[in-house]
Amino acid sequence: MIERRHVATLLAGTFLLAGSASVVQAETRALSLFNTHTQERGTIVFKRDGSYDSKxxxxxxxxxxxWRRNEVTRMDPVLFDLVWNVYRDVGSHQPIHIVSGYRSPATNNALRNRSRGVAKFSQHMLGKAMDFYxxxxxxxxxxxxxMKMQMGGVGFYPTSxxxxxxxxTGSVRAWPRMSREQLVRLFPxxxxAHLP
Incomplete structure (x- = not known):
């Protein structure tokens, strides 16, 4: 039989957990960015009280x-949540240096003609990808x-x-693939969902 004090403790814990979930849902999120091509910089609030901020x-x-064609698209807001979580997890204090965001089909084709590393059906053309450091x-x-987020694709370009x-924010995958030993270290x- 459960004693009253245990019930009270369980109830208090439940309310604390529910309260912390509400805090997470209601938080305000911002990204501090620097575009390496246009030299533009800014800190932009994209979520207020748990809801996306349209401005x-x-x-x-x-x-x-x-930036090559000065074309804007609607980026996937989930991408901003992903990058915000990664930024928080790594403990950075510097702006996110953007190498690439949206790519128009024309830009993507031009880049494909210059490099084998550009995908024909790139997530950049869908507004679902960002290259940064x-x-x-x-x-x-x-x-x-x-990779730990397991929310989409992660490409690694250390020699670029x-x-x-x-x-x-496409399917969960990574390239180049990690070895089995690296994956075990990362996911003990x-x-x-990552494969060696």
Whole structure:
């Protein structure tokens, strides 16, 4: 038989958990960005009290536009949540340095003609991807944080002219793939959608 004090403790714990979930849902989120091509910078609030802020989303859409053609698209807001979570997890204090955001089909085709590393059906064309780096965080740590989220694709480009990671909100995948040993270190419980 459960004693009254145990019931009271259980109820108090339940209310605390419910309250903390409400706090998480009601939080305000902002991204501090620097576009490496346009030299634009800013801190943009994209979520207020747990709801997306339309003005902030429009500002992010513009900041992540196809700078070559000056074309803007509607970026996937979930991408901003993903990047915000990764930024928080790695403990950066620097702006997110954007290498690439939206790519128009014309820009994507032009880049494909110059490089084998550009996907024909790139998530960038759908407004679901961002290539970036953080000056104060090792690229490997950024890659691992993205993979731990298991919310989409994570590409690792340490030897690019401007080294970066790619993150998108497509299917869960990573390239190049990690070895089995690397995955075990990253996911010791074995619970991952990533393949060696």
């Amino acid at each position: 902030g989303l429009q500002e992010l859409n513009y900041m992540l536009r196809d 953080l000056p104060d965080v090792p690229l490997e740590k950024l890659r691992e944080a993205g 002219g401007s080294p970066f990671v790619h993150m998108d 419980d074995g619970k991952t």
